[in-house]
Amino acid sequence: MTRANPLILVVDDDPSIRQTLTRELSLAGYDAVSAADGLEGKALFEARQPDLVITDLAMPRADGHAVIAAVRRADATTPVVVLSVRGEEEDKVRALDLGADDYVTKPFSLRELLARVRTQLRRSGAGAAPEVLRFPGLEIDLARRAVTQDGREVRLTPTEFAILELLATHAGRPVTLRQIIAAVWKGAPATTTDTVRVHVGSLRRKLEPDPGNPRYIGTEPWVGYRFLAEPEGE
Amino acid sequence: MSLLDPIGRRGRLAPWTAIPLALALVTFLGRWAGANAPTIGSIYLVAVLGLAAWGGWAVGATASLAAMLCFNYFFLPPTGTLTIAEPANWVALISFLIASTFASRLVATARREAEEAQRRRREVEILYELSFALFAVSQRPGVLGEAAARTLRAIGADSGALLLGDTGAPGEIASAVGERIEPEETALSETRESRRLVERGGLVYVPLEVGGALHGVLVARGTVAPRTVLEPAGRLLGLVVERERLLAEAAHLEAVRESDTLKTSLLRAVSHDLRTPLTTMRLEIESLERHLADQPQARASLHGLSLEQERLARRIDNLLSLARLEAGVARPHPEPVPPSSLFRAARESLALILDGRPVEALVDPRCPDLWTDPSLTLESLVNLLENAARATPPDRPIEIAAGPLSTGPDTEGVWIEVRDRGPGLPAGVRRLLESPRDPRRTAGSGDSASGGLGLRIAQELVQSNGGALALLDRAGGGTIARLTLPVAPEPEEIES
Numbered sequence: 121m122t123r124a125n126p127l128i129l130v131v132d133d134d135p136s137i138r139q140t141l142t143r144e145l146s147l148a149g150y151d152a153v154s155a156a157d158g159l160e161g162k163a164l165f166e167a168r169q170p171d172l173v174i175t176d177l178a179m180p181r182a183d184g185h186a187v188i189a190a191v192r193r194a195d196a197t198t199p200v201v202v203l204s205v206r207g208e209e210e211d212k213v214r215a216l217d218l219g220a221d222d223y224v225t226k227p228f229s230l231r232e233l234l235a236r237v238r239t240q241l242r243r244s245g246a247g248a249a250p251e252v253l254r255f256p257g258l259e260i261d262l263a264r265r266a267v268t269q270d271g272r273e274v275r276l277t278p279t280e281f282a283i284l285e286l287l288a289t290h291a292g293r294p295v296t297l298r299q300i301i302a303a304v305w306k307g308a309p310a311t312t313t314d315t316v317r318v319h320v321g322s323l324r325r326k327l328e329p330d331p332g333n334p335r336y337i338g339t340e341p342w343v344g345y346r347f348l349a350e351p352e353g354e
Numbered sequence: 355m356s357l358l359d360p361i362g363r364r365g366r367l368a369p370w371t372a373i374p375l376a377l378a379l380v381t382f383l384g385r386w387a388g389a390n391a392p393t394i395g396s397i398y399l400v401a402v403l404g405l406a407a408w409g410g411w412a413v414g415a416t417a418s419l420a421a422m423l424c425f426n427y428f429f430l431p432p433t434g435t436l437t438i439a440e441p442a443n444w445v446a447l448i449s450f451l452i453a454s455t456f457a458s459r460l461v462a463t464a465r466r467e468a469e470e471a472q473r474r475r476r477e478v479e480i481l482y483e484l485s486f487a488l489f490a491v492s493q494r495p496g497v498l499g500e501a502a503a504r505t506l507r508a509i510g511a512d513s514g515a516l517l518l519g520d521t522g523a524p525g526e527i528a529s530a531v532g533e534r535i536e537p538e539e540t541a542l543s544e545t546r547e548s549r550r551l552v553e554r555g556g557l558v559y560v561p562l563e564v565g566g567a568l569h570g571v572l573v574a575r576g577t578v579a580p581r582t583v584l585e586p587a588g589r590l591l592g593l594v595v596e597r598e599r600l601l602a603e604a605a606h607l608e609a610v611r612e613s614d615t616l617k618t619s620l621l622r623a624v625s626h627d628l629r630t631p632l633t634t635m636r637l638e639i640e641s642l643e644r645h646l647a648d649q650p651q652a653r654a655s656l657h658g659l660s661l662e663q664e665r666l667a668r669r670i671d672n673l674l675s676l677a678r679l680e681a682g683v684a685r686p687h688p689e690p691v692p693p694s695s696l697f698r699a700a701r702e703s704l705a706l707i708l709d710g711r712p713v714e715a716l717v718d719p720r721c722p723d724l725w726t727d728p729s730l731t732l733e734s735l736v737n738l739l740e741n742a743a744r745a746t747p748p749d750r751p752i753e754i755a756a757g758p759l760s761t762g763p764d765t766e767g768v769w770i771e772v773r774d775r776g777p778g779l780p781a782g783v784r785r786l787l788e789s790p791r792d793p794r795r796t797a798g799s800g801d802s803a804s805g806g807l808g809l810r811i812a813q814e815l816v817q818s819n820g821g822a823l824a825l826l827d828r829a830g831g832g833t834i835a836r837l838t839l840p841v842a843p844e845p846e847e848i849e850s
Contacts, residue, residue, distance in 0.1 A: 144641055173361040178626065205629060206671055207678060208622070208727065209687075227633035227667050230640045316688055321723075324692075333715055339695035339729030342687075 124153070124199040126241055129170040130154040131161035131187055132203065133179040141174065144230055148238075171336035172240055173200045174233070175220075177211050184272070185211075185218055191270050199240035209342040216296045216343060223294070239292040253288050255349035258327070258336065269327060280302060280323045285317075285335060287347040296344040301333025320345060368408025373417050377424050385428065391443070394429050395450050399457065406458030407458070407465050414458025422451045438790045452725055453456035477583045488594045499529030500571065506531050510556075511574035518547055518570040518595065537573045545571050551588075552583055560584050562592030569595040617681040626673050632667050639663060660706055668703075668736065672811040675733055678755045679818050686727035686819045687754055690842035693717050693724060693770060698828040700735045707743050711752065718757035723842040725767050730815040731839065734823070738772040738835040745833065747777025759838065767838050777830040779825055787813055787825060791810035809835075 121312055128150045130141045135156070142152040153286040155161035159181045165173065166279060171257060173191055177184035188200050202223040204212040212223050216314045221243075222236045253260040265281055267274045276284065282304040305311040328334050338348045380401050384394040398421040406414025426436055430443045438444055457537025487504045502516035542555040545561050546568060550711075562570040569592045577584070613626060639660050646652040647671040678684035697715045714819040724731065729800060742752045758765035812835075813823040821839040828834045 134630045134634075137630060137637075137824075140637040140641070144637060147641075147644075178622070179592055205625060207625060207674060209729065215505075216543055226629045227636045227663075230637050247835050307558065321524065334692075334698065338698060341695070341699075341732070342689065 123171070125149055125151045126171040127151045127153065127168060128237065129161065129164055129168065129173045130183070131156075131158065131164075131173065131174060131175040131179070133157055135136050137176075137203075144176070145237075146265070148234055158184065158186045165191060166194070171198065171244070172237060173198060174203065174237075176203045177208070177215060178205070185215060188218045188220050188354060197244050199244050201233070201236050201240060212345055213296060216294060217298050221293055243290075243293070253291075254352040255336070256352060257353045258349065259286065267327075276323065276326065277319075279319050280326070282320055284323060287345055290331075291347040291349065291351055293331075294340050294343050294346045298344075300344060301317055316344075362479040369405055369413045370416075372421060373405060373413065374607075376405060377417070377420055381424050381428050391425075391429050391446065395425060395446065398425055399450070399454050403457055403461050406461045410465065411459055411462035414462055415455055418451060418454035418458060422455060425450060435457060447798065474582075477622065479581075479807070480508055480583060481586050481590065485590050486564060488590055489597075495813070498595060498598060501591055502529045503531045505572060505591045506544040506574055509574060509577045509579040509584060511586055512576035514572060514574035515694065516570060516572055516591075517542065520568040520570075531575075533575075533682055535573060535575055537571075542573075551584055552652055560588035560591075562588050562595055564589060564592040564596050567596070568592075569599075570574060614682060621674065621678060628670050628674075629667075632670070634665065635663050636660070636667075657706070664704075664706055665740075668733075669807075669845075670731060670738070672808070672815075673738070675730060676811060676814060678731075679814075686730055688725050688727050688819065688840075690723040691726055691728045691731065693721055693768065694726075696728065696732055696735055696770070697754050697756075699728075699732050701738050703732070703736050704739055704743065707740060708752075710751075711743065711748060712744075714738075714751050714752060714753045718755075719759065721757050722765065722844070725840045725842040726819045727819065730819055731777075731821070731837075734812035734815045735772070737835075738810040738823075741775035741808055742772050742776065742833070746774040750775040758841075765841060766780040767840055770839065772835045773832065775830075777827075778827060778831065779833050787823065 128145050130138055130145070131150055131154070132138050132141070133156055138154040142154050145152040153170070155164045157179045158175075160183060161173075161175060161305075164170075164181060165187070173187065175184040175187045184202060188202075191198055193198055196219075198219040200216045202212065202324045203209050203226055204215070204223045205226050215223065221240055223234050224236060225288055250259065251263045253262065261267070267276055267281070267284065283300060286300060286303050297316050300316050301308075301311045301313075303339075305315075324334065324337055327336050334348065336347060336349055340343070340344045342348050377398075380394075380397050383389075384397065389397070402414060402421050403419045406468040423436065426438065426447055427434065430447065431439055437452060438447065488501050498516065498518070503515070506514040511536055513530075515530040515535055515537065517537065524827065537557065538554055539557070541552050541557070541559050543550045545559040549561045549563050549568060551561070556575060558574045558577055562569045562572060572588055574584075574592055579587075593688060619741075639656055643653060643656050643660075646656065654744075666761060675684075679686075680735070692717070694717050695716070701715075737754065746752055752775075754771070755769065755773070756770045757767055757769060759767040809823075809825075815841070816823050816837055819839065821837055822837045824838075826834040826836055
């Protein structure tokens with residue numbers, strides 16, 4: 121769909137958040153529509169085909185999970201950003217596993233939310249993934265399966281490479297442990313989250329120059345990991 | 355009803371008196387019919403077997419001997435004497451004696467076994483009926499008393515008492531039936547220790563043992579029931595006691611679960627209602643900041659407002675976390691957490707306060723992952739970092755550092771330190787941490803002005819994670835807040 125500005129659907133049961141968000145999104149150069157609950161959200165999604173959905177989780181009638189499920193049934197690409205609440209981490213992880221792409225935690229800052237929105241729109245607007253991913257100080261050649269850090273080659277095991285590839289192609293976005301197991305181990309039943317942690321641990325030892333300030337692989341509590349570096353040349 | 359009348363005790367003399375009668379009858383009939391010797395021998399044999407079956411082995415043996423004498427006297431020539439003319443008749447007589455003795459022995463044994471089987475069957479019936487009677491009553495007040503009464507009736511006791519638990523003194527009788535009885539303390543403790551039936555002073559002490567656990571002792575008077583009935587009856591009653599205890603526990607758990615559900619939904623509602631306006635406030639402040647970008651005075655006020663909004667949000671987070679922990683609706687959910695991730699998240703949460711401040715993060719490369727609830731530990735760390743930032747002059751660096759408690763391969767814990775260059779510890783704050791837990795103080799005493807509330811909450815949250823918080827004086831001035839936390843279990847290395 122060609123639009124002058126990307127269209128964003130905001131689903132939240134609180135009128136003041138809806139109002140503030142639609143206003144601020146418009147000021148930031150997006151078109152915004154809003155819905156007061158999940159049912160209205162699903163209807164608006166089908167009617168308007170937005171480029172991105174921002175949804176609360178706890179709502180009367182259909183909740184945020186229902187919205188995510190409806191979006192994912194309709195298409196695989198429209199990004200969904202979840203407004204989550206501290207202390208309800210399980211809901212957040214469930215939302216991500218259902219197909220949400222990212223989350224912010226209330227009370228979030230507008231800057232934070234807009235940054236997540238930009239990352240998601242850039243990702244969904246991008247064409248095929250490039251063969252070489254470039255980050256500050258790090259180059260990942262997907263075709264040759266080679267990793268170069270500050271000019272020297274880093275030797276990774278096939279599993280470590282597969283994890284790095286998954287995280288780096290999702291740079292800036294959270295990747296859940298379940299998603300890693302599904303992608304890297306093809307959901308092999310014996311794979312546990314511990315297995316993932318061992319491989320990520322050794323990946324970190326090979327890649328991170330300063331363990332106190334990770335540059336590439338951040339841990340998202342309860343969720344999984346997030347590739348921290350921004351891709352270069354965009 | 356008398357359930358356990360031992361079979362065969364009545365009329366023990368009857369078979370003995372029947373011996374002469376039976377033999378006289380056979381002799382008379384034989385003489386009257388003029389039966390020959392082999393025929394009369396078989397009839398004597400039948401009579402002996404009958405007597406043995408009735409009266410047992412001794413009656414049978416006596417009858418055999420008497421029958422042999424009658425046989426000889428009345429039927430073997432020369433009749434009327436106990437002498438025998440023909441050698442063949444000697445053989446017949448001795449054969450008769452051997453056959454009748456052996457046969458009466460066999461018959462008596464068979465009889466005894468049948469009696470034994472009968473007795474066992476009766477015992478099983480009693481226990482079966484008892485189990486029905488016991489498990490038909492349930493979940494009402496007084497059920498244990500009724501179960502005890504039914505058990506006592508089934509074992510034929512005229513009075514008795516039930517003592518619950520494995521420690522109750524003789525005075526603590528849960529239920530009593532019939533005449534008052536006085537259990538002996540020594541017999542009770544002997545029963546409890548040996549878990550065996552004890553008989554003492556006319557009373558029987560039956561342990562109520564199920565699966566290795568002793569649920570009480572049943573004391574009975576006047577029972578003639580054997581051990582083989584009393585012990586299983588005790589176990590059955592033990593099962594009832596255990597079942598009642600489990601039912602009571604289940605009811606209690608259900609009540610707790612319901613109140614937990616209520617607390618959870620209440621906390622969710624409070625959390626939602628507090629965070630939603632905070633979110634709007636934050637969004638509006640940012641919006642104003644953009645609109646008033648060219649007015650330095652207004653920007654400064656708005657920055658102050660943001661800081662306060664963040665602080666309010668943190669305190670609400672703190673209080674909700676504490677409330678969740680105290681209400682038991684959330685337990686710490688530990689997972690492996692690298693200290694560096696905590697440091698990054700803590701700095702992000704305090705972006706405004708730490709704006710432009712030097713913060714040095716130092717993680718020992720040998721430092722293992724923590725085994726902790728990331729959210730709660732992050733809150734503690736943020737509170738400590740916030741205090742440090744407030745105490746330290748803006749140009750002096752704050753350090754956050756992590757390392758293993760011992761340098762060996764299996765360290766038992768990890769320390770995390772927040773080091774500031776502030777004025778050092780006010781005595782009141784240290785006292786606050788050392789004082790025993792008191793919610794009224796958490797809610798804010800005079801010390802809270804100096805960051806005491808944040809500290810106290812940090813301490814509570816860390817302790818709920820199996821960690822500890824200590825405040826130390828820093829060499830060269832300032833304070834070190836030191837958290838110690840457990841280490842994540844090392845996952846097994848898997849090579850792909």
